[in-house]
Amino acid sequence: MVRAPCCEKMGLKKGPWSPEEDQILVSYINKHGHGNWRALPKQAGLLRCGKSCRLRWINYLRPDIKRGDFTKQEEDTIINLHEMLGNRWSAIAARLPGRTDNEIKNVWHTHLKKKLKNYVSSQDSKRQSMISISQYDDNNNVSSPQRCSSEMSSVTDSSMEKIEVKKEEIDYSSEYFPAIDESFWSEELHLPKEDAREINEDVDHNAQLPLLESVEDSKVKDSSMDFWYNLFIRAGDMPDLPDF
DNA sequence: AATGCTGACAACCGCCAAGGA
DNA sequence: GTCCTTGGCGGTTGTCAGCAT
Numbered sequence: 001m002v003r004a005p006c007c008e009k010m011g012l013k014k015g016p017w018s019p020e021e022d023q024i025l026v027s028y029i030n031k032h033g034h035g036n037w038r039a040l041p042k043q044a045g046l047l048r049c050g051k052s053c054r055l056r057w058i059n060y061l062r063p064d065i066k067r068g069d070f071t072k073q074e075e076d077t078i079i080n081l082h083e084m085l086g087n088r089w090s091a092i093a094a095r096l097p098g099r100t101d102n103e104i105k106n107v108w109h110t111h112l113k114k115k116l117k118n119y120v121s122s123q124d125s126k127r128q129s130m131i132s133i134s135q136y137d138d139n140n141n142v143s144s145p146q147r148c149s150s151e152m153s154s155v156t157d158s159s160m161e162k163i164e165v166k167k168e169e170i171d172y173s174s175e176y177f178p179a180i181d182e183s184f185w186s187e188e189l190h191l192p193k194e195d196a197r198e199i200n201e202d203v204d205h206n207a208q209l210p211l212l213e214s215v216e217d218s219k220v221k222d223s224s225m226d227f228w229y230n231l232f233i234r235a236g237d238m239p240d241l242p243d244f
Numbered sequence: 245a246a247t248g249c250t251g252a253c254a255a256c257c258g259c260c261a262a263g264g265a
Numbered sequence: 266g267t268c269c270t271t272g273g274c275g276g277t278t279g280t281c282a283g284c285a286t
Contacts, residue, residue, distance in 0.1 A: 056254090059255085110251065
């Protein structure tokens with residue numbers, strides 16, 4: 001396929017939008033809608049490419065856009081959803097009314113990635129010390145960590161790598177890791193069925209649910225703790241623990 | 245006051261999938 | 266089935282304000 005010439009070569013304007021351009025775009029869309037983005041700038045009298053107009057409208061000019069700082073709750077939601085969905089910014093944005101994928105992506109790269117890194121590191125070091133003392137009680141039950149994602153401290157890249165390596169060592173295809181389905185999200189995490197269905201549609205189904213019944217392998221057990229703990233964060237509150 | 249650095253945010257680029265001709 | 270257009274997405278870059286030196 002032949003790529004369309006870029007804006008510059010066609011004599012179209014690039015860079016920041018002026019208030020006048022914004023005004024023209026807004027009034028045109030309010031009047032005519034945006035059926036065809038490619039044709040829109042010509043019809044509206046803008047020296048911009050359609051793609052640029054679309055982006056400006058979606059990320060900045062749309063009337064339903066919520067401006068201003070992200071609330072603590074929104075940040076937590078982003079962290080939780082990112083844990084589930086990865087870099088699927090549009091899917092994350094769909095669950096945050098008034099926020100755009102671009103905005104969320106920016107916030108992630110500038111604030112939350114750092115915060116989360118710090119948090120994971122602090123939890124990693126805490127957990128390492130917990131493990132070295134005693135991870136399970138007399139009945140072989142794990143003492144469940146109920147922590148808030150705003151609890152942040154400092155971190156190093158190496159601790160993140162350690163966690164990744166640890167995950168790679170686990171055989172997720174084993175019998176201890178049956179597949180996640182919709183019922184998991186609603187029943188185990190007590191989410192409304194509607195939410196569970198939506199999340200299940202988006203979730204990475206290569207991820208597996210660890211069951212710890214009768215698990216002897218400490219490595220598997222260890223990784224599964226990570227898994228359940230991540231889900232506690234996702235759910236926003238503490239669900240009933242699985243039978244460890 | 246001048247300069248350099250950093251973080252935040254807006255905008256662009258390149259790729260992909262869907263759909264129509 | 267192929268070609269082309271279009272919209273959408275995620276990654277990346279550019280710009281600018283605020284801060285430190």
